[in-house]
Amino acid sequence: MQPPTRRFLATVVALALALLPALAFSPAALAREPPIAYGFPPPPLHGVVIALDPGHNGGNAAHASEIAKLVWIGTMWKPCNKVGTTTPSGYTEHAFTFDVAKRLKADLEALGATVYMTRTTDTGVGPCIDVRGRFGASVFAAIEVSIHGDGAASSAHGFFVMKPGLVRGWTDDIYDSSARLATAMRDGLVAGGLSIANYYATDGLKTRTDLGTLNWSNVPVVEIEMGNMKNAGDAARMASTTGRAKYAAGLVLGIRRYMGK
Numbered sequence: 001m002q003p004p005t006r007r008f009l010a011t012v013v014a015l016a017l018a019l020l021p022a023l024a025f026s027p028a029a030l031a032r033e034p035p036i037a038y039g040f041p042p043p044p045l046h047g048v049v050i051a052l053d054p055g056h057n058g059g060n061a062a063h064a065s066e067i068a069k070l071v072w073i074g075t076m077w078k079p080c081n082k083v084g085t086t087t088p089s090g091y092t093e094h095a096f097t098f099d100v101a102k103r104l105k106a107d108l109e110a111l112g113a114t115v116y117m118t119r120t121t122d123t124g125v126g127p128c129i130d131v132r133g134r135f136g137a138s139v140f141a142a143i144e145v146s147i148h149g150d151g152a153a154s155s156a157h158g159f160f161v162m163k164p165g166l167v168r169g170w171t172d173d174i175y176d177s178s179a180r181l182a183t184a185m186r187d188g189l190v191a192g193g194l195s196i197a198n199y200y201a202t203d204g205l206k207t208r209t210d211l212g213t214l215n216w217s218n219v220p221v222v223e224i225e226m227g228n229m230k231n232a233g234d235a236a237r238m239a240s241t242t243g244r245a246k247y248a249a250g251l252v253l254g255i256r257r258y259m260g261k
């Protein structure tokens, strides 16, 4: 048998070299490779769990005795829940908080976050403020954001963020981080074009030791009065879909600011 010619050997070597790159893309090689090496970084809030608490509930008004039941909040006894306020034309706080929370949930999920809400309908009763406060830790959330609307004098307008004060044995673990969260949420809402309250709070921030949702939390928590439903300008914004989308967008900016993402 004739030995292979030089030309034949050269062809075999060239073919082997040409096939080498294909080996790098074999199923086994692809399985080893982390996705980020292919230029698809995860979305900014990937892996972040967030708890949202839309204040009040649509069924509360019809269950007065149930929501009046007192619960201990570390500093005092408070009603389990309340009906909430309304705009002069009757748009309710519970509808407002639920809609803003749903919009915020969708916005955060689009950024990769996992979001849980203390209530998933606007027709139920409660839950009580102690349950709302414990909710964040129960779903292993990084933070909990409680959404409300205020019912103050008609001249008062703008949002403010309430953070837990130091209550020994209750908020020791979350009071520093909650203060940082409150500042980030305030700054995010301002960046989103929303105005700081012209009443009650200082620079849009207020410390409270009498709120069950804050005292019971074991994750950084804030409760935000997004606007005053008794003020004509705030009420118009709160009752409109574009206004509620603007509130949700501002809350996203605040959450991203706190997360550094």
Ligand code: ZN
Binding pocket: 055, 056, 084, 085, 093, 148, 149
């Ligand atoms: Zn409220």
